[in-house]
């Protein structure tokens with residue numbers, strides 16, 4: 499009996515101790531935000547919220563609606579660990595394994611480039627081309643019906659993406675164009691693993707992911723390795739220079755996804771040569787979309803003119819009115 503009495507008392511004291519040492523969501527957020535501000539992280543408030551929401555398994559709205567909700571010591575110490583890692587340069591997306599792109603949540607990790615909002619412009623342009631006006635604000639020329647059940651909806655479009663990373667571009671297009679066939683390539687096996695995981699999670703069928711160094715798998719085989727005649731080619735290949743690579747905010751992302759050679763355009767130059775070699779002979783109409791750094795618009799235009807002299811070139815702007823995408827019709 500005495501033993502039971504002691505036992506109950508100890509449990510009670512322990513519960514009181516745990517409860518008293520718990521802190522509220524708002525206090526934890528204050529700590530996290532201040533720590534990130536000290537490190538001069540611009541989005542300190544939002545980042546702290548996203549990291550804590552991830553630890554608690556809450557949506558951000560639920561987190562903000564319950565400022566007095568207590569969090570356990572274990573949760574608080576996990577939150578502090580994430581704040582420290584973020585201070586060391588790991589992005590919120592890498593730490594939470596999740597990044598929203600074009601309204602869809604993608605799984606991400608250290609092996610892939612974290613999808614960027616600029617790349618939504620690339621998607622927007624492809625959707626605009628087929629008459630599907632996107633959600634970011636691009637007003638495409640409506641040339642096709644937007645209802646996939648419409649018999650005249652573009653059914654047999656083949657889309658080839660080079661440098662797919664997390665698969666965010668290919669899978670987003672596949673979601674909005676369920677009747678298109680998409681082949682997405684990457685040279686990185688680890689990135690392809692992430693892309694395939696996203697395909698499974700999102701239950702998207704009309705995309706295939708394959709390993710290839712640019713178009714080498716098409717070029718080197720006596721016959722095309724995968725029978726695929728693209729109508730649209732898309733690429734967001736690495737385009738940063740050595741100097742740009744030194745930017746601390748990208749220090750934890752894979753170099754393979756960022757470095758584009760001396761002037762940042764080596765991979766695009768190689769790709770344009772391969773496109774010329776493989777597709778130009780066939781006299782097929784292909785529309786190519788390339789994402790660029792706005793400072794590269796003059797140089798990429800020159801490269802295109804050198805390799806595909808008859809191509810029609812158009813520069814497309816992002817929301818900041820900077821050249822972001824090159825559209826090439828061959």
Ligand SMILES: C[S@@+](CC[C@H](N)C(=O)[O-])C[C@H]1O[C@@H](n2cnc3c(N)ncnc32)[C@H](O)[C@@H]1O
Pocket residue numbers: 610611612613614617660661662663664665666667683684685686689710711712734735736737754755756765
């Ligand atoms: C800038 S990331 C773009 C990823 C994704 N498409 C996006 O927009 O978020 C470039 C991708 O190209 C891949 N890559 C780099 N060199 C390549 C090559 N020679 N052939 C194919 N893919 C390559 C990288 O592994 C990386 O996943």
